[in-house]
Amino acid sequence: MVDRHLDAHLLDPRLLRLFDALFATGSVTKAAELLGQSQPTVSIWLARLRAELDDPLFVRTSAGMLPTPRAEALIGTVREALEALRRLIGIRTPFDPTVAHRRFSISMTDASHLTLLPAILAHVRHIAPGVRIEATQIGETTSEMLQSGESDLAIGYISGLETGHFEQTLFPQDWVCLANRDHPRVRGGLSKAQFIEEAHVLIRGGTGHRLLAEAFEALGITPNIALELPGFLGLPAIIGSTDLIVTLPRHIGETLAHFYGLRVLACPIAISGFAVKQYWHARFHHDPAIQWIRGVCATLFQQREVRGLEPAPLKSLPENS
Structure with a gap:
C-alpha cells in the first residue's frame, strides 16, 4: 500500500541533479551551466533542497561551495537514486533475435x-x-x-x-473451388449451374463456414453436401480421389492445390471476402x-x-x- 504521507516528502529529481552538480563543481554558477538553468533558478532550487533536507548542505568558502558532513554522507545515496532513475527511463532493452531465447x-x-x-x-x-x-x-x-x-x-x-x-x-481473401485434376465435368471451368449440381465437401466451423452459409442463403441455394469435415485433415485425399468439390478461401485452396495436385477453379457464386x-x-x-x-x-x-x-x-x- 502506498504511503501518501511519505510520498509528499520525496525529492524532486531536479534537486537531486543539483545536489550532484554542486558536489562535483563546488560552484553555483558551474552547476547552473551544467544543468542548463539560470543562476537565480539554481539558487531557488538550492534553497528548496536545504529546506527539504534541513541542512545547509553546501557552504560558501574561499575554495568554493564545500559540502557539509551531511552532504558528504548523502552523496552516495543521491547518485544511486539518480542512476536508478536513469535505468528506469532506459529499462526497455532492444530485442535481438539473433541471440534471444x-x-x-x-x-x-x-x-x-x-x-x-x-x-x-x-x-x-x-x-x-x-x-x-x-x-x-x-x-x-x-x-x-x-x-x-x-x-x-x-x-x-x-x-x-x-x-x-x-x-x-x-x-x-476471396474464394476458389478445388476439384480432382481429372474431374470429368469441370475441365472447362465451373458454372453456377454446375456448382449447384455437383456434390460438395463442407468444412465446418470458422469464418469460412459462416460466410459460405450466408452466400448460399442469399442466393437461395441448397448445396448438395456429400461430406462434412471438421477441418482440413484428409481433405486433399478426398478431393483427389473423388468427384467432390470444395469451396475454400483462396490462400488455403491454392496451397492445397499446389502440394496435392488439385485443380483450382474460379468460384461461380458471390461470397463475401474478408x-x-x-x-x-x-x-x-x-x-x-x-x-x-x-x-x-x-x-x-x-x-x-x-x-x-x-x-x-x-x-x-x-x-x-
Whole structure:
C-alpha cells in the first residue's frame, strides 16, 4: 500500500541533479551551466533542497561551495537514486533475435497452420535460432489469451474483439473451388449451374463456414453436401480421389492445390471476402519482442506498403485499413 504521507516528502529529481552538480563543481554558477538553468533558478532550487533536507548542505568558502558532513554522507545515496532513475527511463532493452531465447505463442486457424506457419517458422529459424514458436488454436478464449500474454499474437479473421486490442491487415481473401485434376465435368471451368449440381465437401466451423452459409442463403441455394469435415485433415485425399468439390478461401485452396495436385477453379457464386489480420493486446503494444514478431508477419504476408504507422485501436480502425 502506498504511503501518501511519505510520498509528499520525496525529492524532486531536479534537486537531486543539483545536489550532484554542486558536489562535483563546488560552484553555483558551474552547476547552473551544467544543468542548463539560470543562476537565480539554481539558487531557488538550492534553497528548496536545504529546506527539504534541513541542512545547509553546501557552504560558501574561499575554495568554493564545500559540502557539509551531511552532504558528504548523502552523496552516495543521491547518485544511486539518480542512476536508478536513469535505468528506469532506459529499462526497455532492444530485442535481438539473433541471440534471444524465447517462446512466441501465436493463435491461428487450421488453415493458417498450413499456409502461414511454414513461412513464419522458416524465417524465424533462419534469423533467430534460439526462438521457439508455439501454435495455438483461435477460439472463444483468444481475446483473454492475448490480454494475459498467454498468446503473443493471433493471425486470422476475428470479429468482436473487445477494446484494448490492436489489429493490422495482412492480405485479402476471396474464394476458389478445388476439384480432382481429372474431374470429368469441370475441365472447362465451373458454372453456377454446375456448382449447384455437383456434390460438395463442407468444412465446418470458422469464418469460412459462416460466410459460405450466408452466400448460399442469399442466393437461395441448397448445396448438395456429400461430406462434412471438421477441418482440413484428409481433405486433399478426398478431393483427389473423388468427384467432390470444395469451396475454400483462396490462400488455403491454392496451397492445397499446389502440394496435392488439385485443380483450382474460379468460384461461380458471390461470397463475401474478408481480410486476414494479425491481432495483439495493447498491454504488449510496445514490447520489443512482440514488435519484432509482428514485424516478421507483416514482412512475410502484408500485401500493401507499410508506412511505419502503428495501427489504431480496434474501435477506431476501419475494416478496410
